[in-house]
Amino acid sequence: MLAAPWVCRSCARSLGRVGISQFSQFIRRASTGTATELPAALLERARKLTAEHEQLSAALETDFDVKRAKRAGELSRIATALKQLEKAKASLSELQGLLTSDDAELRELAQDDLEATNVELADSSHNLSVALTPKHPFADMPCLLEIRPGPGGTEGRFFADSLFHMYQAYCANKGYRTRVVKYDTMDNDGQTGSEGEVPLQEAVLEVEDPGAYAKFRGEAGMHRVQRVPVTEKSGRTHTSAVAVWVLPSFPESGNTDAESEWDNPESDFYINPAEIRCETMRARGAGGQHVNKTESAIRLTHIPTGTTVSMQDSRSQQRNRDYAWRLMRSRLAQQRREAREEKARQLRSSVLANSQITRGDKIRTYNYQQDRCTDHRSALDVHNLPDVLRGGDTLGRVMESVQTWLVNKDIELLIADEEAADASVAKKKGKGGN
Amino acid sequence: MPRLPPSLFWRARREISPMATYLLKACRDLESTANELRWIREHVRATPSPVFPGLRTWNLCERRGKGVPLQYVLGTQPFGNLDIKCRPGVLIPRPETEAYTLHLASLLSQEQQSSPAPLSILDLCTGTGCIPLLLLSSLLTPPAAPPKITIHALDISPLAISLATHNHAHNTALNLLPPPTPQTPHTLTFTRANIFHPLPAPPHHQQPGGTIDLLTANPPYISPAAFATDTSRAVRNHEPRLALVPDTSTSTLTDYAAAYNCLPQDIFYARLLECAAELRPRRVFLEVGDMAQAVRVVGMVLRDGGAGLGGYYATVEIWRDEPEVERVEMRRIAGREVGVRGEGKGRGVYLFQGDV
Numbered sequence: 001m002l003a004a005p006w007v008c009r010s011c012a013r014s015l016g017r018v019g020i021s022q023f024s025q026f027i028r029r030a031s032t033g034t035a036t037e038l039p040a041a042l043l044e045r046a047r048k049l050t051a052e053h054e055q056l057s058a059a060l061e062t063d064f065d066v067k068r069a070k071r072a073g074e075l076s077r078i079a080t081a082l083k084q085l086e087k088a089k090a091s092l093s094e095l096q097g098l099l100t101s102d103d104a105e106l107r108e109l110a111q112d113d114l115e116a117t118n119v120e121l122a123d124s125s126h127n128l129s130v131a132l133t134p135k136h137p138f139a140d141m142p143c144l145l146e147i148r149p150g151p152g153g154t155e156g157r158f159f160a161d162s163l164f165h166m167y168q169a170y171c172a173n174k175g176y177r178t179r180v181v182k183y184d185t186m187d188n189d190g191q192t193g194s195e196g197e198v199p200l201q202e203a204v205l206e207v208e209d210p211g212a213y214a215k216f217r218g219e220a221g222m223h224r225v226q227r228v229p230v231t232e233k234s235g236r237t238h239t240s241a242v243a244v245w246v247l248p249s250f251p252e253s254g255n256t257d258a259e260s261e262w263d264n265p266e267s268d269f270y271i272n273p274a275e276i277r278c279e280t281m282r283a284r285g286a287g288g289q290h291v292n293k294t295e296s297a298i299r300l301t302h303i304p305t306g307t308t309v310s311m312q313d314s315r316s317q318q319r320n321r322d323y324a325w326r327l328m329r330s331r332l333a334q335q336r337r338e339a340r341e342e343k344a345r346q347l348r349s350s351v352l353a354n355s356q357i358t359r360g361d362k363i364r365t366y367n368y369q370q371d372r373c374t375d376h377r378s379a380l381d382v383h384n385l386p387d388v389l390r391g392g393d394t395l396g397r398v399m400e401s402v403q404t405w406l407v408n409k410d411i412e413l414l415i416a417d418e419e420a421a422d423a424s425v426a427k428k429k430g431k432g433g434n
Numbered sequence: 435m436p437r438l439p440p441s442l443f444w445r446a447r448r449e450i451s452p453m454a455t456y457l458l459k460a461c462r463d464l465e466s467t468a469n470e471l472r473w474i475r476e477h478v479r480a481t482p483s484p485v486f487p488g489l490r491t492w493n494l495c496e497r498r499g500k501g502v503p504l505q506y507v508l509g510t511q512p513f514g515n516l517d518i519k520c521r522p523g524v525l526i527p528r529p530e531t532e533a534y535t536l537h538l539a540s541l542l543s544q545e546q547q548s549s550p551a552p553l554s555i556l557d558l559c560t561g562t563g564c565i566p567l568l569l570l571s572s573l574l575t576p577p578a579a580p581p582k583i584t585i586h587a588l589d590i591s592p593l594a595i596s597l598a599t600h601n602h603a604h605n606t607a608l609n610l611l612p613p614p615t616p617q618t619p620h621t622l623t624f625t626r627a628n629i630f631h632p633l634p635a636p637p638h639h640q641q642p643g644g645t646i647d648l649l650t651a652n653p654p655y656i657s658p659a660a661f662a663t664d665t666s667r668a669v670r671n672h673e674p675r676l677a678l679v680p681d682t683s684t685s686t687l688t689d690y691a692a693a694y695n696c697l698p699q700d701i702f703y704a705r706l707l708e709c710a711a712e713l714r715p716r717r718v719f720l721e722v723g724d725m726a727q728a729v730r731v732v733g734m735v736l737r738d739g740g741a742g743l744g745g746y747y748a749t750v751e752i753w754r755d756e757p758e759v760e761r762v763e764m765r766r767i768a769g770r771e772v773g774v775r776g777e778g779k780g781r782g783v784y785l786f787q788g789d790v
């Protein structure tokens with residue numbers, strides 16, 4: 001037996017070429033598998049929700065109500081998934097019955113079908129768990145991508161610019177509408193990176209399509225780059241990091257729903273104007289006709305949290321102010337959401353809490369020497385780095401793998417939540433009994 | 435002006451760009467230098483020209499470095515959502531003007547929401563036409579578009595009138611101002627006129643019962659002494675003196691100063707209040723230079739007690755730089771409680787027929 005728990009794929013392949021093929025079991029794949037057997041708690045919940053869905057659809061037949069129709073629409077996906085699952089289970093038990101039959105031919109046929117049915121069962125149970133995962137509250141929103149170089153020299157700044165152009169190109173390829181909200185660079189005496197990048201200080205790219213938040217949610221975190229910078233003379237590889245934050249944003253075009261939400265103190269996007277300190281560059285002296293200042297910088301500070309936003313991109317102070325307010329709303333909404341998630345996390349088991357990725361962790365590595373881009377969460381390795389940085393399909397593949405990973409993570413959390421809820425109910429009951 | 439240390443120029447060169455050393459002379463700090471360089475580059479990128487971009491950038495930086503205001507160098511200044519063209523010989527729109535114009539527009543919109551009625555506005559000393567253009571653009575935004583808007587703007591300078599007319603066409607072409615339609619009929623006319631002569635009567639003044647809803651003016655309000663000491667160099671050397679300092683070399687203006695017994699920088703207010711007394715607009719807003727001048731102008735309004743303008747206008751307020759900030763302190767001027775609204779320095783005098 002082999003001492004190593006696994007064999008790297010290229011070794012396994014070359015061993016296979018010389019006729020040794022028993023290593024296939026050790027190959028480590030970018031697996032995203034979840035348990036095929038759904039926990040009882042989840043099934044129970046699905047049954048409850050399906051019952052609710054049936055009630056609602058029955059009620060809707062007699063009189064129509066927008067709110068109820070919406071809820072029924074949300075639940076219908078769970079109901080269909082559960083139906084599918086139950087169908088698969090029924091056929092499986094039928095097949096198992098046939099397996100014990102005396103007819104040899106029948107047994108053979110059942111054996112053939114068994115595999116397909118097993119796959120179907122796994123699929124449908126996965127579908128059900130996806131359907132049960134609550135949709136992220138910001139999922140339907142456009143998003144803001146904030147890109148900031150990590151501590152360190154210009155190398156990180158150059159790479160931040162590469163990332164900015166990567167996302168811009170990706171959006172252009174996918175046909176998403178984008179707008180550069182902020183693009184602050186350091187003008188380093190005309191010095192540019194290996195591909196003409198400029199040292200970036202901070203950039204904010206808005207993806208204006210609804211639902212962009214869900215698509216880009218997985219991009220938040222530290223992106224690490226390993227390469228030989230242009231300034232490096234002895235050819236050593238440097239590692240630097242760039243932080244990408246993904247914030248929800250409101251669609252600009254007069255969405256009355258969104259605006260009413262701004263004024264709603266319950267909303268994540270609500271800001272009490274009294275809590276904001278607004279600083280502008282004031283002209284010294286008399287102002288008015290006496291001076292002719294071009295400074296249009298605006299700085300907003302949210303006093304309770306200490307969050308600051310400064311904006312000086314536009315020559316118009318009015319526009320800077322509008323963007324600063326939007327960015328402030330997005331940042332605060334994200335903070336509030338994260339605080340809530342943190343609270344929920346503390347209620348769960350500590351084992352799961354440790355596997356959570358926060359935005360401080362590195363999530364992806366771009367290695368220029370090996371022409372490789374690795375996502376550390378989905379454990380996906382892709383090559384053809386230039387295509388990734390051009391925002392091509394390779395980047396799309398990485399982002400999709402992260403999407404899958406996120407969905408599976410959400411399912412795990414859901415299961416943990418359900419189990420924790422069950423346990424606490426049981427505990428209470430136990431106490432009540434005493 | 436204190437001398438800039440050479441080290442600052444080295445830092446500008448090293449940290450920003452060699453071009454920044456030109457700009458630093460005019461901007462005087464690294465942050466605004468970096469910003470202005472970026473805006474110049476954006477302008478060069480956005481406007482096509484047969485000249486090599488690097489050369490154009492260098493040319494513009496050099497002109498700016500000689501102290502020419504950035505707005506003249508680039509030829510534009512954003513004002514509200516509008517893009518106002520600027521040319522030497524016409525005063526550059528200021529951010530303070532933008533702030534009170536937007537606030538006036540929001541007051542008018544609120545009124546329109548409760549009782550829609552045709553609006554008539556008169557703007558004196560209009561310059562680039564920024565105030566009437568921004569009022570028009572803000573009032574035409576959907577929730578409270580009045581049934582009809584008539585704006586009349588006057589200026590003594592032919593340069594200003596041609597630029598203001600050009601600005602109207604330019605912003606309409608950029609789709610920032612909607613063209614008049616049967617649903618939103620609006621007219622905006624710019625006329626050359628000396629406001630110290632009897633005002634040319636536009637049609638809406640002559641109509642029986644035709645009142646003006648708003649009279650605005652940003653007149654020259656700097657005294658000759660303050661012009662020499664308080665104004666920044668870019669203003670003093672490059673902006674038109676005509677728009678900044680009342681011209682006391684002509685007898686018309688000195689006569690006013692003598693008749694009203696006012697300081698040379700307040701001459702225009704004497705005439706503007708005379709116009710207000712004659713036309714009786716429902717609201718008046720006059721931009722002023724500082725709080726002291728605001729107090730003097732309020733004193734002129736309240737001079738005759740209940741008999742003059744003081745009796746006609748129930749609300750007399752002084753607005754600061756940011757009038758939209760909800761903060762009002764009371765101040766006693768000429769025997770009447772006058773509200774001082776907003777934050778910043780004293781910026782204007784607001785008169786309103788009704789109560790706030």
